[in-house]
Amino acid sequence: MIIKIFGQLIDVIGKENLAFDVVEDTNALIKKLQEMYPPLTNLKYAIAINKKIIQNNTALKQDTEIALLPPFSGG
Amino acid sequence: MIIKIFGQLIDVIGKENLAFDVVEDTNALIKKLQEMYPPLTNLKYAIAINKKIIQNNTALKQDTEIALLPPFSGG
Amino acid sequence: MTEKNSKNIFFDGAIIASFIAEQIQKHSTKTNIGAHSIFLGQVRNDLIDDKKVAAIEYTTYKEMALEKMLEIREVIFDKYALTCMHIYHSLGKVNAGEISLFVFASSQHRRAAIDACNDVVERIKNELPVWGKEIFEDETYTWKQNTNG
Amino acid sequence: MTEKNSKNIFFDGAIIASFIAEQIQKHSTKTNIGAHSIFLGQVRNDLIDDKKVAAIEYTTYKEMALEKMLEIREVIFDKYALTCMHIYHSLGKVNAGEISLFVFASSQHRRAAIDACNDVVERIKNELPVWGKEIFEDETYTWKQNTNG
Numbered sequence: 001m002i003i004k005i006f007g008q009l010i011d012v013i014g015k016e017n018l019a020f021d022v023v024e025d026t027n028a029l030i031k032k033l034q035e036m037y038p039p040l041t042n043l044k045y046a047i048a049i050n051k052k053i054i055q056n057n058t059a060l061k062q063d064t065e066i067a068l069l070p071p072f073s074g075g
Numbered sequence: 076m077i078i079k080i081f082g083q084l085i086d087v088i089g090k091e092n093l094a095f096d097v098v099e100d101t102n103a104l105i106k107k108l109q110e111m112y113p114p115l116t117n118l119k120y121a122i123a124i125n126k127k128i129i130q131n132n133t134a135l136k137q138d139t140e141i142a143l144l145p146p147f148s149g150g
Numbered sequence: 151m152t153e154k155n156s157k158n159i160f161f162d163g164a165i166i167a168s169f170i171a172e173q174i175q176k177h178s179t180k181t182n183i184g185a186h187s188i189f190l191g192q193v194r195n196d197l198i199d200d201k202k203v204a205a206i207e208y209t210t211y212k213e214m215a216l217e218k219m220l221e222i223r224e225v226i227f228d229k230y231a232l233t234c235m236h237i238y239h240s241l242g243k244v245n246a247g248e249i250s251l252f253v254f255a256s257s258q259h260r261r262a263a264i265d266a267c268n269d270v271v272e273r274i275k276n277e278l279p280v281w282g283k284e285i286f287e288d289e290t291y292t293w294k295q296n297t298n299g
Numbered sequence: 300m301t302e303k304n305s306k307n308i309f310f311d312g313a314i315i316a317s318f319i320a321e322q323i324q325k326h327s328t329k330t331n332i333g334a335h336s337i338f339l340g341q342v343r344n345d346l347i348d349d350k351k352v353a354a355i356e357y358t359t360y361k362e363m364a365l366e367k368m369l370e371i372r373e374v375i376f377d378k379y380a381l382t383c384m385h386i387y388h389s390l391g392k393v394n395a396g397e398i399s400l401f402v403f404a405s406s407q408h409r410r411a412a413i414d415a416c417n418d419v420v421e422r423i424k425n426e427l428p429v430w431g432k433e434i435f436e437d438e439t440y441t442w443k444q445n446t447n448g
Contacts, residue, residue: 006360007430008442048428051363067360067428073443074357074388074429075340075400075420081211082281083293123279126214142211142279148294149208149239149280150191150251150271171320174339178396181344188337190323194407195330247327258343259446260420268413297408 001060003029004067012039013068027057029066045070076135078104079142087114088143102132104141120145159219160210161238164248165190173236173254183233185260187267191251193244201286205245206294211279222273230266232257237270239280250282308368309359310387313397314339322385322403332382334409336416340400342393350435354394355443360428371422379415381406386419388429399431 003018010016023029026047034041046053048067049060060066078093085091098104101122109116121128123142124135135141170190177183196203219237226235233256240250253270257263274280275296282294319339326332345352368386375384382405389399402419406412423429424445431443 004360006358006428007432048360048363051360051366067363069360069428070430070442071444072425072428073431073445074359074427075424075445079211081209081279082283123211123214126211126217142214144211144279145281145293146295147276147279148282148296149210149278150275150296167320167324170323171316174319174398175316177341181342181395183341184343186337186339186341188335188339189409189413190335190337191409192326192332192335192405193330194333246330249323256341260338260340264338264417264420268417271409271413 001062001064001066004065006067007070007073009040009043009045009068009070012037012043022062023060025057025059026054029060033068043070076137076139076141079140081142082145082148084115084118084120084143084145087112087118097137098135100132100134101129104135108143118145158216159237159239160212160215160241161252162240163242164240164244164250165238165252166249169238170249170252170254173252177234177256180233180256182258183256184258185263186254186256187260187263188255189251189253189267189271190249191271192249193246195246196284198284198286198292201288201290203246203284204287205243205285206250206282207243207285207291208239208241208250209281209283210239210241214279218277218279222270222277225273226255226266226270229269230255230257230262231259232262232266235266235270237274239274239278243285307365308386308388309361309364309390310401311389312391313389313393314387314399314401316398318387319398319401319403322401326383326405329382329405331407332405333407334412335403335405336409336412337404338400338402338416338420339398340420341398342395344395345433347433347435347441350437350439352395352433353436354392354434355399355431356392356434356440357388357390357399358430358432359388359390363428367426367428371419371426374422375404375415375419378418379404379406379411380408381411381415384415384419386423388423388427392434 255267387401404416
């Protein structure tokens, strides 16, 4: 699966599209991301699944659209 | 003294500047105006003395700037 | 009373879009501004007793209105952290679809500009000695009455 | 999803004053409108740790942002008696003093346009996936943080 990365998280992860082995759910995703990119642990970000921000652990599939969103600063 | 007339009151009084014998105060003025122009009795208007709307009876002199102001409708 | 504050707010006829654009453009040099809030009043072709409003003709008690406007400016600048505020009101005939009021408030952060603009519009409607005569298509007229919204 | 509603709100680079004037001018044919409320966000040259912001570079998650904007439009049109509403947000580089956000709400009576414009600006700042990178005069940068005012 591909994870879209935005804003300051691009500085941390180093790319805008992160290829990733499929994981079961968003909890597993967060755990694995934090192992790979320890600075994420201290950063605030939301996860969008199919263009909606999720509040709870959510199942993932190969074709799920996943994005990591740091706090918005438009306007 | 001259009384400045504005808005719909011009339709009632027929002029924009009404020459008037000096009266003592605004209560006397209102009374006299209503005698001369009976429709005024049913109209809502404020009196401005020297460009300030007055709430209470106010003394008048020959050179006092007097204006009759119907409800505002700018904007 | 500074020169800046004593300026005339009245505008002969409708306020045109290119004038508004010029005013906006002028503020690009004020790089401490982060937010502009603009209110535009546009003449509606209301139906009143089956007759359509074609235009509004505005008159004012100019000396009192300018004095009142200075008072309003002072209250607003005391109340909100504004960078600047500009107000223009038409006098004379403004056709339906044209703009008769332009309020333009600017500040560093958005809350001040938005709240000040809103506050000023209410004060202009309620406190400024201006009268609108609604002229119908058949050239008869009625006197405009302001509502609260 | 109507054509009108699905339109792109994003604008390449700064929003220029003449574009705003054109948008205002277009509404002169809508003679049922009595009030326009406009919000403009302008890039400030803030001092951050002694360095001056020269520009903001905006990026977005476009597919999500446009979907979110449709949701916001629906909420706003349900909540306020608007005639129309137009929103434009810059992407890419916008220099200090230039405009990056243009919200334009119109209604018959002023309350709806003013309240809707204010509401939409808050939602755009809080809910739209857009990020601003503040670029300093020396070409280093920091990521913008939105405040509540």
